[in-house]
Amino acid sequence: MHSMSRAMLAVMLFCAVTAVRAQPAPADYVATATSEVIANFRRQIALHEAATTSRALTQAGQYLFFRNRQLIAQLVDYLAQPPLEQTAPRIVALLELLDARSDWRDIDRIALLGVINETRLRLPLGHPLAARLTKAREEIIAVRSAYNREVTAALARRAAGGAGARPEWNAYTALVREQYPVARILEDLKPELADASPGRADPRVARALDDEWSDGRLPPKTVLLTFDDGPHPQFTVEILQILAHYGLRAIFFEVGQNLGAAGDGPAQVTRNAAVVAEILRGGHAIGNHSFSHPLLPKLAAAQIDDEIDVTQGLLSAAAPGHAALFRPPYGARNDLVLGEIAERGLRSVLWNIDSRDWADPIPQSIAQRVIDEAEHEGRGIILFHDIHGRSVQALPIAIEGLLKRGFHFAHWDKDSGALAVDAAPAKKE
Ligand SMILES: [Zn+2]
Structure with missing residues (x-):
């Protein structure tokens, strides 16, 4: 009996360990997925800032764009999949991450707007976390509005014969370009991209x-x-x-x-x-x-x-x-x-x-x-x-x-x- 229960305990422990391994804790999964979305977002912006008419850069940027959409769809599935007792800790993990990640710039958070928006839309009416998601969404939209105003102001200066610089945006893109040199992004994506020009x-x-x-x-x-x-x-x-x-x-x-x-x-x-x-x-x-x-x-x-x-x-x-x-x-x-x-x-x-x-x-x-x-x-x-x-x-x-x-x-x-x-x-x- 004694050895039997030890064996059962071992089995139970094994199952628990494999379950944990198969399904990471919500905070870990959300942290990994959102970090990848933001890294791709930054790479897209680095390519966009460097791209003029280069088809290669455009193709690479669009490729990352599509990959991010698939990642976001998976993350939304993870966050919004019922039952409630499962979704709640996952969504809380996302909201806490948004508060905690001081290394994320305000623009980075725009990369997660789609995640928040679509998760919110998929929750049943009266979900206890809906209001917090709405608040997070509004905060990100306010960031976007501020950058919109910066563009408008720059355009007004340009129309008046000025330079039309965008200091806040430029500070962000300088950071992104330093972190992700375009040559390295292209090198990393090379095996996945196609270099094809028809004859x-x-x-x-x-x-x-x-x-x-x-x-x-x-x-x-x-x-x-x-x-x-x-x-x-x-x-x-x-x-x-x-x-x-x-x-x-x-x-x-x-x-x-x-x-x-x-x-x-x-x-x-x-x-x-x-x-x-x-x-x-x-x-x-x-x-x-x-x-x-x-x-x-x-x-x-x-x-x-x-x-x-x-x-x-x-x-x-x-x-x-x-x-x-x-x-x-x-x-x-x-x-x-x-x-x-x-x-x-x-x-x-x-x-x-x-x-x-x-x-x-x-x-x-x-x-x-x-x-x-x-x-x-x-x-x-x-x-x-x-x-x-x-x-x-x-x-x-x-x-x-x-x-x-x-x-x-x-x-x-x-x-x-x-x-x-x-x-x-x-x-x-
Ligand atoms: Zn397309």
């Missing part, structure tokens, strides 16, 4: 390159709005409301896994169906942005086909006859990818005006970049992402600025398969 030897590829849009060959002073990586149940809907307000039509490049599953049988839109319906009701176009957002040049032909075809099936199920456009994730495509796109009669659509909303956390600054780039390029295709609050905040400011500078807007015309300039510049009363 023109294959006539099929050459034709696809001729068809590809970067600025859409739009008339001068004309821009096209595009939104990637959605649909998102909250932010896409908010963007649709803004576009409706200005009477504008955009293209939404959708990631298949946000719409439904890959599987045998007829494709069915099982996720965000209501959002897709709303996009179409607004007269917008939808395009294919792959199923799982991989770097396509890293994949074999069969995998590339699946990435395109599964999403194409989902888009056709959502909107027959609409899906004629394809945007490769990260703008990364090689001969093989372009060949597969061309074979399906799809047009590759890139962009020449990058809002950099994948790195820049400050809406006012995102909007100003779009306006400056549009002026500099003279025309073109603008890249936004409809999966972030900051993009929603930036959009009306950018539209107002473009209208004020006399820009026209274009949309994709389903019947002609071409871009058409809106009949009259949209006006806001």
Whole structure:
């Protein structure tokens, strides 16, 4: 009996130890996950600050952006998964971390805005920690507002002929660039990224390159709005409301896994169906942005086909006859990818005006970049992402600025398969 209970005790101890090992304490898990999110956020900003027109830096920055979104989704699942007695200590760990981490700068906390926001939205009504999450969210939004005001002040100085510096932002980016030299970030990511530039030897590829849009060959002073990586149940809907307000039509490049599953049988839109319906009701176009957002040049032909075809099936199920456009994730495509796109009669659509909303956390600054780039390029295709609050905040400011500078807007015309300039510049009363 005595030895039996010792054996049982040993088993119980073993189970307890393995349980602990399999599931770290909430504070440990939250600390590790948030630190990684913030490290990626800082790397994105370092790349963004260094990037001018370099495709390599942009690709690396967007890659980290997408990786962070996956990390954030996992962290939100961890924080918000019922039951209550499980979520409470996890959320408390996050809130305590926000107070305790004095090495996190105020901007760093913006990286966790999505975590707090989405966790809060997933909690049942009346959850005892909802109010504390709301307070944490408001504190971070106040930080963002302060940096927004700094941009506005800098723009006013620039308009008056001054330098337009942003001391607070510049202090942060100096710190980030010292911690994460761009060369090292690129070296670390090298095995994961693709260095692929298509050639023109294959006539099929050459034709696809001729068809590809970067600025859409739009008339001068004309821009096209595009939104990637959605649909998102909250932010896409908010963007649709803004576009409706200005009477504008955009293209939404959708990631298949946000719409439904890959599987045998007829494709069915099982996720965000209501959002897709709303996009179409607004007269917008939808395009294919792959199923799982991989770097396509890293994949074999069969995998590339699946990435395109599964999403194409989902888009056709959502909107027959609409899906004629394809945007490769990260703008990364090689001969093989372009060949597969061309074979399906799809047009590759890139962009020449990058809002950099994948790195820049400050809406006012995102909007100003779009306006400056549009002026500099003279025309073109603008890249936004409809999966972030900051993009929603930036959009009306950018539209107002473009209208004020006399820009026209274009949309994709389903019947002609071409871009058409809106009949009259949209006006806001
Ligand atoms: Zn994307």
